[in-house]
Each structure stands twice: as structure tokens, then as C-alpha cells.
Amino acid sequence: MNRNRHLLVLGGGLAGHATAVAARHNGYEGRITILSDEPDRPYDRTPLSKAVLQGKQEAQDLFFQSVEAYREQRIDLWTGVLATGVDLDARVVELNTGESIGYDELMIATGARPRRLPCPGEDLPGVHYLRTIADAKSIMNDLNDAEMVLIAGAGFIGSEVAASARLLGKQVLLADMLSAPMENALGKEISAICAAIHEDHGVELRMRCRVVELHGTERVEEAEFDNGERIRFDAVVAGIGVEPCIELFWDTGIGIDNGILVNEFCETSVPGVYAAGDIANWWHPGVNRRFRVEHFDNAGAQGTAAGKVIAGQRDEPFAPVPYFWSDQYDTNIQYAGYPIAQYEIVLRGDAEERQVTGFYLQEGKIHGAVTVNRPREFRAARRMVAARAEIDPELLTNPDTDLRKLSREYR
Amino acid sequence: MTAQNEYVEVMPADMLEDGEMYPFEIDSEQLMLAVVDGEIHALSGICTHEYAELWEGEIEDDTIWCPLHSSGFNVASGDATNFPAVIPLPVYDVKVEDGKVFVSRQPVKNDPDDR
Numbered sequence: 001m002n003r004n005r006h007l008l009v010l011g012g013g014l015a016g017h018a019t020a021v022a023a024r025h026n027g028y029e030g031r032i033t034i035l036s037d038e039p040d041r042p043y044d045r046t047p048l049s050k051a052v053l054q055g056k057q058e059a060q061d062l063f064f065q066s067v068e069a070y071r072e073q074r075i076d077l078w079t080g081v082l083a084t085g086v087d088l089d090a091r092v093v094e095l096n097t098g099e100s101i102g103y104d105e106l107m108i109a110t111g112a113r114p115r116r117l118p119c120p121g122e123d124l125p126g127v128h129y130l131r132t133i134a135d136a137k138s139i140m141n142d143l144n145d146a147e148m149v150l151i152a153g154a155g156f157i158g159s160e161v162a163a164s165a166r167l168l169g170k171q172v173l174l175a176d177m178l179s180a181p182m183e184n185a186l187g188k189e190i191s192a193i194c195a196a197i198h199e200d201h202g203v204e205l206r207m208r209c210r211v212v213e214l215h216g217t218e219r220v221e222e223a224e225f226d227n228g229e230r231i232r233f234d235a236v237v238a239g240i241g242v243e244p245c246i247e248l249f250w251d252t253g254i255g256i257d258n259g260i261l262v263n264e265f266c267e268t269s270v271p272g273v274y275a276a277g278d279i280a281n282w283w284h285p286g287v288n289r290r291f292r293v294e295h296f297d298n299a300g301a302q303g304t305a306a307g308k309v310i311a312g313q314r315d316e317p318f319a320p321v322p323y324f325w326s327d328q329y330d331t332n333i334q335y336a337g338y339p340i341a342q343y344e345i346v347l348r349g350d351a352e353e354r355q356v357t358g359f360y361l362q363e364g365k366i367h368g369a370v371t372v373n374r375p376r377e378f379r380a381a382r383r384m385v386a387a388r389a390e391i392d393p394e395l396l397t398n399p400d401t402d403l404r405k406l407s408r409e410y411r
Numbered sequence: 412m413t414a415q416n417e418y419v420e421v422m423p424a425d426m427l428e429d430g431e432m433y434p435f436e437i438d439s440e441q442l443m444l445a446v447v448d449g450e451i452h453a454l455s456g457i458c459t460h461e462y463a464e465l466w467e468g469e470i471e472d473d474t475i476w477c478p479l480h481s482s483g484f485n486v487a488s489g490d491a492t493n494f495p496a497v498i499p500l501p502v503y504d505v506k507v508e509d510g511k512v513f514v515s516r517q518p519v520k521n522d523p524d525d526r
Contacts, residue, residue, distance in 0.1 A: 325481070
């Protein structure tokens, strides 16, 4: 490894941070630069929709590490700088400052950005999207004076923001085209419990429903739904998914399909160029398929894996069990497994008590597992997913079964 | 003011099982013993990411997994080995004398007061 090399990390989210730290930690001796268009050094976005909105955590407590720690690791932080062009043949990135910066290794960790509502009025003041600290601050400002809040989209961000707004005492209407919150991620049985949890807390749900226009003169005042109904709102937060930030790479010849294509070593089609996190569409050698994962855990784990490869340790393919969590009100939801498609579900626990562990079976094998307010069982359930275990459903549902003991053989 | 080298008796060593965690309190701090390969470790029992009682989680190999968000900590060093936690767990010294486990009153590593 050569001290004259330069690893340039595009993107200052978790995947970029993890790549830089892991590359250094695993022996990369050259220069490392993280380039971020945000004003702040890398930080944890996951509390933005929860503790930060609820006023329980300050933005300055979100940073992954101190400025001094980056200095000690000889990682240069270039914040507030936007990459405007890239030449993969010349190995040069152009910046909005007019400068350009060369590299030997390039990590593409530009992440994803919130999808805009596809309706008139989506850009009115008072209509918010949540990705950054600045977004969270602007939502908090608006929520201060708001009574009625519309949350458009009941995925992760929408469900968590709905819970936070409700905890702040706002009247909340949560709307989605699907039939229940988090349905895409968790399927209809668990999403029905998610719906019940919102209703327990006084959120009004409008499912199978679409916002067709947002009305207002100086700011948003009213939402119009596809059934013709118009309802007054003081603020709107949209969480209808994200799209990968790939525009810099369209004309570079690099392999693109729903994000930047990478193999199980985070390598793109261009030698020396890697991708990780929300933007990476990766090949999972354990289940022989590709997916793009928009979750915190993957950004950290894949960034770390890429950093090792960049440092020359190309021995272990990246083949984890994907994982995500969500906290809403006092409910902790965790899922380990592959994106759900066709499945049979086996449930244990008590849906009325909002405490359930669910196993998603494909061809009899455990392909995913969820815990709703049953964190003690999560790790055991995850081990069964990792082993793609085949276990008698009656044993799984039996309340007398100790999952930790049952999963011991997969440890 | 308590002496740095002070130890507190926690529990009989023969009660401990491999791969398990045991919560206890010293000066209303929530600590735990974690046993791996016959080795007894004492660490803070509260996740450094967000409040969670780590002894409700599980140990796999030498990693303690938080039950709520899957932060990972090395059982011996306290190092945060899996996000979302980035701050290491305070580690306490352990002595076994006359079949009893004693734990140092102060952390010997990753003391939050030193940060």
C-alpha cells in the first residue's frame, strides 16, 4: 500500500463515514477525503424523525465522531462542497468551487434523496421532506405553531414522523396509497398491527388514499384527496420514499440499474470505483440476487466492508442478513431478513397487546423475522433467518417455546 | 469520594453460566457481568446509543448485541463494533476471590468522565 494514493469518498452519510474509517483502520495508508454537500460532518440521520423532532436530542449530538478523531485518522473533511462532474477515465471529480480533485480510489456514497410528491402544490411553504438536520429543523419550526398535520406516506419516515408529531400533541392524519403503514416492508399482517398502534395513539389513518393537490396562497392550507375531500392542515410532511443520487454518473459508462451496480465486494464495473449504502444495488452471494437497501444498518456494514476491500483485504464477500429497526411511540420494531415478496407468516405473541414475533417463510424456510415490542426474541429470530432454518411452525407459535434455546444450534 | 482501587462484591462465581449476562448495581449505576469462554467481564449494562438494558440482549461469540437496535460491543474491550453505537462501553475490573466475584467501583477503561 502506497502513501501517495488518494481515496476520495463522495458523500458524507454513514456509508461514506464507515468507508473512510474502515479503510484507515484496515491499513490504507494514503490520503482519505470525505466530500459532503451538507454543511456538517457525517451524522446519524435516524434520530431526526424521532428524538430530534420530539425535542429529546440535539442535532449536535448526532455526529459519529469528533473533528479531532477524523484528524487523528488523517481523514480530511470537505463539507458544504458539491461534486458537479466526474471523469472516471481521468480519475478526477469537479467541484462547484471550480476546483477539481483527483483520486486513485473512488467511493460513491452519495445516498438518496426524498421523492417529491407528484402533485400540484408540493413546493408550497409548509410542505416538508425529511433527510437532513436542516430539514428536521424546518419541520420543528413549523410544528411549533401547527395544530393539524398531514403526513403523506406511511413508510418509515412517515410512520415515525406521525408518531413524533402525535407525541408533541398535534392532530395527525397519516395517509398512504397502501392498505396499512409499513406494508411494503413488513407485509399485511404486521402492518395491520402498525395501523392499530397509530390508532391507539389517536392518529387518524387514511389508507388506500392519495393526495392529489395541496392548496394554499402563501403557504399550504389544505390538502385535496383522490375522493374529492379537502381538509385543512397547518403543515405537511411527505415521506413517500427516496431515489438514489446517481445523476453525476449517467454519462460515465459505469453500470447503473436502480442505483450503482456493485458486486459482493462493493466494486462497480469500473476498476478502483466502489459504491455502498442507499445508492448501491448489490449482489448478495448468499441468496443469489441483487437488491438496493435503504437502511442505516446496511450503510454502516457495507461502507465498512468496502473500506476493507479498498485497504486491500478482499477476502470476505459482503453477504449480511439485512436489518432495520423503527421506533414509534413506545413500540420497538425490528426486522432481519431479505426483502419480502411471497411469503407465509407464522406469528407468536399477542397482537392485541401489540407484542408479536413473526417469521416470514419461503418454501418452508425462514427468510425474514420481525419483532414488535419483543426485543428479547430478536437475536434468536435473526439467527434462524441467517441459517434459513426450517422449523415446525407449531414449535414457533407455541408460547412455551424458548426461542433462544431453540436457536442455540445456529449460534 | 471513593478510592479508585475499591472493589465491590457482586455474586458467587458458581452461579454464572457461559454466554449469559447478569445485571447488578454499584452506586446506582447499572452494570452487568458477561461470561464468555469461562472469562468473566464486567461492563456498563446500558447501551451508549440510546437507553437500553444490554443484558436483555444476547452474546454471540465475543459480541454483546443490544436488544433494541443491534448495536454491537466487544465483551472484553467494550469497543463499539456495530453501528448505531459509536461510543465504547465502560469496562470494569473483575476479581474472583473465595468463589465470589468482585468488581471495581470505577471503570478501568472507557470511563465516560474522561471523555
